[in-house]
Structures are given as C-alpha cells and as structure tokens.
Amino acid sequence: DIQLTQSPSFLSASVGDRVTITCRASQGISSYLAWYQQKPGKAPKLLIYAASTLQSGVPSRFSGSGSGTEFTLTISSLQPEDFATYYCQQLNSYPPLFTFGPGTKVDIK
Amino acid sequence: QVQLQESGPGLVKPSETLSLTCTVSGGSISSYYWSWIRQPPGKGLEWIGYIYYSGSTNYNPSLKSRVTISVDTSKNQFSLKLSSVTAADTAVYYCARGTAAAGTTDWGQGTLVTVSS
Numbered sequence: 001d002i003q004l005t006q007s008p009s010f011l012s013a014s015v016g017d018r019v020t021i022t023c024r025a026s027q028g029i030s031s032y033l034a035w036y037q038q039k040p041g042k043a044p045k046l047l048i049y050a051a052s053t054l055q056s057g058v059p060s061r062f063s064g065s066g067s068g069t070e071f072t073l074t075i076s077s078l079q080p081e082d083f084a085t086y087y088c089q090q091l092n093s094y095p096p097l098f099t100f101g102p103g104t105k106v107d108i109k
Numbered sequence: 110q111v112q113l114q115e116s117g118p119g120l121v122k123p124s125e126t127l128s129l130t131c132t133v134s135g136g137s138i139s140s141y142y143w144s145w146i147r148q149p150p151g152k153g154l155e156w157i158g159y160i161y162y163s164g165s166t167n168y169n170p171s172l173k174s175r176v177t178i179s180v181d182t183s184k185n186q187f188s189l190k191l192s193s194v195t196a197a198d199t200a201v202y203y204c205a206r207g208t209a210a211a212g213t214t215d216w217g218q219g220t221l222v223t224v225s226s
Contacts, residue, residue, distance in 0.1 A: 001170055034212030036154075043203055043219055044154065049212035087154055091209040095167045098144060098213070100154040 002027050002090055004101035012109040019075040021104045023088035028068045032092035035064055035073045038103075039084045047086075048073065075106075083108055111136035113204050113217035121198075121224050127191040131204030131217060138162055138182050142207055145178060145189045147200040148219075155200075160187055194224045 003026040013019050023033065031051040036044035046055045048064035051071055061076045075082055088101040117129035131143070144159040158168035160178045168176045172191070180187040191198060201221050207213035 032209060036213075038154075043205075043216035044213075045216075046212045046214050050210065053211075055212070055214070085153075089154075089156075089212065091212065095161075095165070096142075096209040097167065097169070098142070098156045098159065098207070099169070100146075100156055103153040 001097065002029060002092065002099065004088055004090055004099060006086075006088060006101040006104050009102065009104060011104060011106050013078050013106060014109045015078055015080055017078045019078050019082075019106060021073045021086055021106075023066075023071045023073070023101050025069045025071075025090055025092075029090050029092035031067045032090060032096070033064075033066070033071050034089045034091060035062075036087045036089065037082075037084045038087065044087065078106070082106065111206060111215050113206065113215060115202060115204050115217045115220040117220065117222070119221060119223060121194055121222060122226050123195055123224055124193055127189070127194050127198060127222055127224070129189045129202055129204075129220065129222070131187050131189075133185045133187075133206070138180060138185055138187065140208075142209070143178075143180065143187045144205045144207060144213060146203045146205055146213075147198075148203070149197075149200040157189065157191075157202075196224050198222070199224045 035048040038044040052064045085105045139162045142159040145157040175192045177190040201219040203219045204217045206215040
C-alpha cells in the first residue's frame, strides 16, 4: 500500500508569509495527488488536483507542484482565512485507493 | 450543484454495526467514486472506501474486513456498514463524491458517530 507523509506536521506563520508544505509518497503516484484545506468543524475543501491544477474558485495564491513521490503545496502570501489544516490525498493505482496524508496544521505566529 | 447528506444513528454500542446512509441531491449517482471518509475527534482524515457508480467497491485495507459500501440508485443513496465497532471507531463520518483525476470535490457536512455503551 502507498503511504503518504507530510512535513511539517505543524507550521507557525504570519500573515503575508510564503508557506510551503511537502507531501511524500512511498511509491510513485505520477500526478495523482490532491490537496485539501480543512477548518475546524467543517468538511475539507478541495484546493488542488492532479498535483498542480487549481480547483475552480480557489484563490491563485495557492499552487501545487511535483510528480512521482514528492509534492508541494505553496501559499504565496498567507491570509487570515488560510489558517487551517492541510491534507494531501493520493488517487493512484488501479483500482485507486484514496488515502490521505496525516495533515499539516498552519497556525498564527 | 450536487449536495450530499449523511444520516444514521449518532450512538452505536460496542460490537454492533454502524450504519449510515448518504442521500445525493442535485445529481445522479453516475460516473463518480462515492466515498466514505472519517475523522476521529482531534485527528486526521481516514479514507474508508468507495463504491463506483458501476457498483464496484474498494476499501481501506485496514478496515476491509469490517466494511461494506452499497448503492441504491433508485433512491440516489449509498450506504456504509461497519461491523464490530469499538470506541476507536468514534468519529465524524463524511460521505463524498470524486474522481481519480480530479480529487474529492463534493462533501457532506459530516455526522458524528459515538461508540459507547
């Protein structure tokens, strides 16, 4: 089974900071990776799919990159509404297993 | 705009079977993977499994022996059964819709299921 790890698990940042979160897969998953944002008490929200495609309606300060085993989510200028937990999800293999990474909490410094 | 709504008991006794239903409105159960995902209090997301619109299923290997996901296209619903539950199965359970190419795009609001006697 493909396992996902995320780093860091916790990140303290200020408004306006550039933030990068890394997701690593235990095996190559091509570009079958998605990123989600979750705020307390809410369902996750899809931000990025196919590793780098921005979901409709998501601000352009969010971007994704990578393929194979290493992926990054970047927030170019952190906004107050971006303080949340971020998860990666792999969608690879056939039939696909939609496993999640452990999450990265972005908190206010 | 498709909407998903979970329903089912909020309290289940240990060793019993947890049963939840997801009702889909604003669209039909077709051409997507229909998933169940859970989140224990204060912890991360865990994918439980999905049913494809064709009826094929795939489950998280760690839960496979206890999980059954089924679909009722006539009611536009899909369901989760998780047997032999313990306190470790206490979680918010989400139903969701997605594809392998474009991720999980639509989520229910989630329902808290507590396992306790």
